[in-house]
Every structure is written in C-alpha cells, then in structure tokens.
Amino acid sequence: GEDVEQSLFLSVREGDSSVINCTYTDSSSTYLYWYKQEPGAGLQLLTYIFSNMDMKQDQRLTVLLNKKDKHLSLRIADTQTGDSAIYFCAERGIGANNLFFGTGTRLTVIP
Amino acid sequence: NAGVTQTPKFRVLKTGQSMTLLCAQDMNHEYMYWYRQDPGMGLRLIHYSVGEGTTAKGEVPDGYNVSRLKKQNFLLGLESAAPSQTSVYFCASSARGGRDTQYFGPGTRLTVL
Numbered sequence: 001g002e003d004v005e006q007s008l009f010l011s012v013r014e015g016d017s018s019v020i021n022c023t024y025t026d027s028s029s030t031y032l033y034w035y036k037q038e039p040g041a042g043l044q045l046l047t048y049i050f051s052n053m054d055m056k057q058d059q060r061l062t063v064l065l066n067k068k069d070k071h072l073s074l075r076i077a078d079t080q081t082g083d084s085a086i087y088f089c090a091e092r093g094i095g096a097n098n099l100f101f102g103t104g105t106r107l108t109v110i111p
Numbered sequence: 112n113a114g115v116t117q118t119p120k121f122r123v124l125k126t127g128q129s130m131t132l133l134c135a136q137d138m139n140h141e142y143m144y145w146y147r148q149d150p151g152m153g154l155r156l157i158h159y160s161v162g163e164g165t166t167a168k169g170e171v172p173d174g175y176n177v178s179r180l181k182k183q184n185f186l187l188g189l190e191s192a193a194p195s196q197t198s199v200y201f202c203a204s205s206a207r208g209g210r211d212t213q214y215f216g217p218g219t220r221l222t223v224l
Contacts, residue, residue, distance in 0.1 A: 042215035097208040101153030
C-alpha cells in the first residue's frame with residue numbers, strides 16, 4: 001500500500017504556531033486530509049486539499065502542499081491547549097475507496 | 112443525529128473466542144468502513160462496504176468477516192480471536208466514496224489475552 005509518514009511527536013508553547021509535516025509516496029493522490037483525534041475519541045476531519053492546489057487556509061489552519069516533493073504540512077496559528085491531540089495525515093488515490101493514514105503526530109501544547 | 116456509533120466501547124476476549132462489533136450510522140450514508148489502529152501506526156482499512164448487501168476487502172482483512180444486511184449497520188466479526196487482533200477498532204461512514212468526508216465513530220478498544 002501507499003506510504004504516508006509523519007513524525008511522532010511535537011511540542012509547542014501556547015500561542016506559538018505549530019507545523020505538522022507529512023510525506024506520501026502515491027503520485028496519483030487526489031485528496032489529502034488532516035484529521036484530529038482527541039483522547040478517547042474518533043477522528044475528526046479538520047481540512048482537506050485537492051492535489052492541484054498549493055495552499056488552503058481555514059481560520060487558524062493553513063495547509064501547504066508541495067506536490068513535487070510529495071510533502072504536506074498543517075500549520076496551526078496561535079496554538080491553544082485545546083489543540084493538544086493526535087493529528088493524522090491521510091491520502092486517497094485516484095479511484096480508491098479508502099484512505100491511507102500516516103502514523104499520527106502527537107501535538108502537546110505547553111501552557 | 113447520533114452520527115456514527117459503535118458498540119461495545121471496550122471488550123476483553125480470550126484467544127479463540129468470537130465476537131461481533133456493531134457500527135451504526137444515522138446519516139443515510141452509502142459507504143461504511145472498518146479500520147484498526149495500532150500503536151505507532153496509522154489506521155489501516157480492514158473491510159468496507161459501498162452499499163447495503165456489499166462488502167469488500169481492505170488492506171488487512173485476514174481474520175475478520177463483515178456483513179452489511181441493513182444500510183445503517185456494518186458488523187465486524189472475529190471468528191477466533193488472536194492476540195494480534197488486540198487493537199482499537201474504528202468504524203466510519205461516508206455519503207459516497209471519492210472526496211466525500213468520512214465520519215468516524217468513537218472506537219472500540221479490544222484486548223485479546
């Protein structure tokens with residue numbers, strides 16, 4: 001299957017920006033997603049980007065896509081303690097019914 | 112709207128026992144999915160369904176069976192549980208495939224001793 005990789009941990013101070021990175025291997029990826037998982041809960045879709053876009057902004061969230069390097073990032077501005085969670089990158093290939101997920105990055109926000 | 116619900120939330124089995132995990136959605140979604148989540152790994156697709164009465168294999172289907180007798184329910188069965196099936200199981204649903212958002216349930220934590 002496709003490989004989607006993320007670093008496992010990230011710590012930031014409250015009020016700083018967080019940048020969570022993801023790399024993927026499938027050059028046919030059509031949609032790339034960011035999901036958030038809070039403790040004991042299911043995954044919640046945060047945002048997604050179509051592969052012909054470079055950037056998408058949604059309030060405090062900015063997604064950057066470098067299709068040449070197959071690199072996706074999620075920037076959270078003014079990070080709050082409520083942003084502490086695991087963030088998953090996922091990609092869907094052309095015609096695929098399922099998503100391929102990264103390992104997840106555990107974001108810890110230090111007050 | 113409850114969204115996607117899963118029962119049970121927790122379960123402990125002995126090796127060789129069987130059980131069924133139930134997923135229900137009230138959004139009239141066509142597609143439903145079962146994933147497992149293991150430490151240090153992303154979610155991996157076990158089986159999925161593109162409509163009532165249909166099922167298909169995902170990445171890691173061995174040791175599991177599924178059924179979609181009703182559109183709103185997707186059942187995941189373990190006929191003879193093994194310790195390697197200790198995991199957190201997530202169900203998801205989407206209106207269609209493609210770019211449609213997948214909505215996830217809260218998960219079932221299964222331990223096989």
